[in-house]
Amino acid sequence: MNIGKADIINKRVLIFPAGMPRSLVYLDQALANGMEVVGSSSLGHDPARERYSRWVQLPYVTAPEFDEALRQAVSAHDVGSIYTPNPVVWDYLQRRLGHDFPGLVLVNSAPLASEMAPYARALAFGKAVLAQPFGLAASGERPPTAATEIAALFRHAETIPGMCDQEKIRALCEVFRYCPTGDVVEVGSWWGKSAFVLASLARCHGTGKLLCVDPWTSEHLVQENKSDLIDNVAWDASEALTVFQINLLPYANGMVNYLRLPSVEAALAYRQDRVVETEAFGRTQYSGKIALLHIDGNHGYAEVRADIASWYDLVRPGGWIVMDDYAWAYGDGPRRATDEFLAQHGMRISCAFFSGGALFIQMSG
Known part of the structure; x- marks a missing residue:
């Protein structure tokens, strides 16, 4: 029956x-x-x-x-x-x-099959990343990480809420092969999904320590977006910080910390003092030279423009700037600000490509 x-x-x-x-x-x-x-x-x-x-x-x-x-x-x-x-x-x-x-x-369905399926997907992803390299015309190439390393990164990233999709993770796996050593700075971390990916890849390639910058306050959440759709969502900034800490603490090991400040203020603090200390992550010493800058803060045009201006000159030659949501469904703030940067600093850019909604820019000497 x-x-x-x-x-x-x-x-x-x-x-x-x-x-x-x-x-x-x-x-x-x-x-x-x-x-x-x-x-x-x-x-x-x-x-x-x-x-x-x-x-x-x-x-x-x-x-x-x-x-x-x-x-x-x-x-x-x-x-x-x-x-x-x-x-x-x-x-x-x-x-x-x-x-x-x-x-x-x-x-x-069968519990064993259900339990193993995410690991099979993760390993397939790791193998696909290695089998289909981007072939970037970029400097500073390093050997790729093992498929199991990429699978581990992908599997754990799946457990963290956030908007960092497979294509963006795949692109980041490639970009870190061409990074110089230095700090990895993320502007806008929220729940910590992309922060986890950045920290894991920095560890795999010996790049450097991760600094996350986010005010985690409600007043900084207002975005310049179509129909105010994002602003109508009931985000909880304090809860987001707690979730971020829970997600990153098991993997930090002295290599991750954060500044709970707006981006412009955080950039000033970073320039003045290389030491960041928080109750959750302890004390972290940074180099002051950025290997990769990931900008994913407030998406209003003026805010993105200010984020770029506050940090870009600290990026090392051969380092990368990743402009998240360059193609954004809710507005054009990230694209407009990024295009202005490209027009002004095109002579300093050695490589650029679009993947996973983000624009990846390698700075030349």
Whole structure:
């Protein structure tokens, strides 16, 4: 008997075992979607029980009485489907449901396949980066990193919210092969997705330390954008800083710090003092010479123009300026300011290309 979504929509879903981390994630998603849920466990005491309004105790799947206990639970609680992240339980039910539990379906695919899929995607990405180099006409080429290094970077970046897409990550993997040594400075870090990518690539290539610049305050979020769409979003700047710290702390190891200042003020502070100290990341000594400058702050034309003017002269010969959102759906501030810079400093530019929405510019001597 084949049961479709329409047939089980009014029935409850049984989550078993109910206390596994992925079970609790699924619980929150199910409740948010208005589904009725029954929790279940074989433990004598499962701390997750208090999370569920309905609960049923089941024996271990290895017990002879498991099948009958499951039938009784399904009948008593009007269960139409089961979610289980346990690979042994999933495999057992997958083999038995159609014959011994007609009408009952598994809502999730094989847990092992689901767990391994992100790693397979990451390794495929790493291999693709190596197999399809950009062929840049740039100076200072270094050997590429291993596919597993790129895969590790990509996999961990996937867990961080943000707008740094695959094409931009791929381009950054290439650009760092042509970077001189020096500081990596990011203007506009927010949750830290691109910061993580920059810090990881700087470590892989021995480039230098990462300095993140962001005021993380609501008054600096107002953008020059079409129809005020971005300004209407309820961003939480203080929350964003906490998320940034959580995302970067495991990978910092003395190589990452931040200035919670507007870009222009941060540039002055950076020029005056090479030491940055914060409670979260401790004390970091910078060189004062920039190998790569990533500008992704406020996207208003005047603000982008000020960001470029405040930092560009500190970029070393052979270093890069990455102008994020050069092609931006909500306005033309980054493009206008960048085009002005290109027109004024074209003689100092040795290489430029567009990828992942950003313009990558290598400065000459």
